[in-house]
Amino acid sequence: MASITAADQDLSSINSYQPFEYDTGLKVLADSSNLKSVPSKFNYTNQPNALTSDSIPVIDFSALTDPDQRSKAIHDIAKACQEWGFFILVNHGIPEELMNAVSRATKEFFNLPEGEKKQYEAKGASDPIKCGNFNVTTTSNQTFTLWRDYLKLYVHPEFHCPLKPQILREVLLEYSQRTRKLARELVEAVSETLELEKQYVDQVLKLESSFQMFAANFYPPCPQPDQAIGIPPHTDPGLFTFLIHNGVAGLQIQHDGQWFNAESPRNSILVNVADQLEIFTNGRCKSVMHRAVVNSERERMSIVVANGPSSEAVVGPAAPLVKRDGRAFYRPMKYEEYVVSQLTKSRLDGKPILEQMKIHDD
Ligand SMILES: O=C(O)CCC(=O)C(=O)O
Numbered sequence: 614m615a616s617i618t619a620a621d622q623d624l625s626s627i628n629s630y631q632p633f634e635y636d637t638g639l640k641v642l643a644d645s646s647n648l649k650s651v652p653s654k655f656n657y658t659n660q661p662n663a664l665t666s667d668s669i670p671v672i673d674f675s676a677l678t679d680p681d682q683r684s685k686a687i688h689d690i691a692k693a694c695q696e697w698g699f700f701i702l703v704n705h706g707i708p709e710e711l712m713n714a715v716s717r718a719t720k721e722f723f724n725l726p727e728g729e730k731k732q733y734e735a736k737g738a739s740d741p742i743k744c745g746n747f748n749v750t751t752t753s754n755q756t757f758t759l760w761r762d763y764l765k766l767y768v769h770p771e772f773h774c775p776l777k778p779q780i781l782r783e784v785l786l787e788y789s790q791r792t793r794k795l796a797r798e799l800v801e802a803v804s805e806t807l808e809l810e811k812q813y814v815d816q817v818l819k820l821e822s823s824f825q826m827f828a829a830n831f832y833p834p835c836p837q838p839d840q841a842i843g844i845p846p847h848t849d850p851g852l853f854t855f856l857i858h859n860g861v862a863g864l865q866i867q868h869d870g871q872w873f874n875a876e877s878p879r880n881s882i883l884v885n886v887a888d889q890l891e892i893f894t895n896g897r898c899k900s901v902m903h904r905a906v907v908n909s910e911r912e913r914m915s916i917v918v919a920n921g922p923s924s925e926a927v928v929g930p931a932a933p934l935v936k937r938d939g940r941a942f943y944r945p946m947k948y949e950e951y952v953v954s955q956l957t958k959s960r961l962d963g964k965p966i967l968e969q970m971k972i973h974d975d
């Protein structure tokens with residue numbers, strides 16, 4: 614199975630990759646030197662400013678289990694998925710202590726000696742455990758490195774995890790189980806809003822064996838935040854992406870052509886609609902464009918879980934929706950192939966793969 618990564622699917626200006634690199638971690642560079650400017654290999658001119666909005670949807674997950682509130686909660690989720698492709702999930706039931714433990718263990722991983730981490734240097738997209746830096750090449754053939762160290766793990770249907778720090782395995786196993794359950798409940802809610810059988814999406818996309826990926830992104834302070842980027846604009850593969858972070862802002866989402874800061878209350882989970890949910894719902898849910906910007910003051914860490922369909926599932930628009938709409942607006946593709954395409958085809962003609970999947974009228 615190929616990698617599902619944040620940076621795998623970018624705006625059309627970014628069209629080819631020599632993605633994997635294990636240089637000395639960016640963290641080491643940032644820790645060891647008193648950097649005044651961004652080293653040229655990271656140069657990416659960027660406008661990190663964004664708006665703040667108090668209309669970013671907030672969903673109270675506990676309302677879904679309250680018979681008096683469920684139908685309103687479902688309606689709110691549907692609205693958020695359609696209008697923003699993004700919402701802030703509160704009262705989600707995942708213990709704060711578990712989220713903190715995952716963050717601590719992940720931070721410990723980034724703090725390991727370089728030699729220890731280097732064994733997980735990525736050789737290719739299909740490595741189930743990988744870490745390092747990531748390079749992006751633009752249409753004008755300029756390659757730059759993201760201002761980020763990452764760790765990526767395939768955690769379901771097979772669970773992969775580095776041996777150190779020891780605690781990581783235990784906390785991550787639990788976090789991946791709980792987030793999977795949460796993702797399935799959200800998918801069920803979406804199924805209901807579309808007037809499909811409750812278990813329709815779950816069954817067609819074989820969520821019992823969903824492909825789930827864990828990614829941790831570590832962004833050291835950056836001396837010139839407008840000259841580098843953590844992760845350029847992209848959409849995620851999968852159904853729902855869950856993101857938590859260390860309280861330092863940096864995630865921005867695109868809405869109505871503008872960038873917005875995705876600020877979140879403590880203990881919440883930031884949820885975004887990903888590509889396969891847009892495709893399956895025949896465009897009703899929107900896979901939101903987002904990016905991670907960096908700042909000069911504080912290090913930032915985000916922890917991402919990409920909840921996908923089964924890698925074996927062929928994902929196209931759901932048959933009952935195609936019937937309702939009169940036609941399919943997207944081509945079907947096996948999820949595994951979609952992910953592989955992201956790393957290859959999507960960059961050759963400069964179009965994000967989601968765009969390539971769209972069937973246009975003409
Ligand atoms: O770090 C962030 O806020 C964004 C991460 C992200 O978009 C991803 O890993 O897909």
Ligand SMILES: [Fe+2]
Binds near residue numbers: 849
């Ligand atoms: Fe992302």
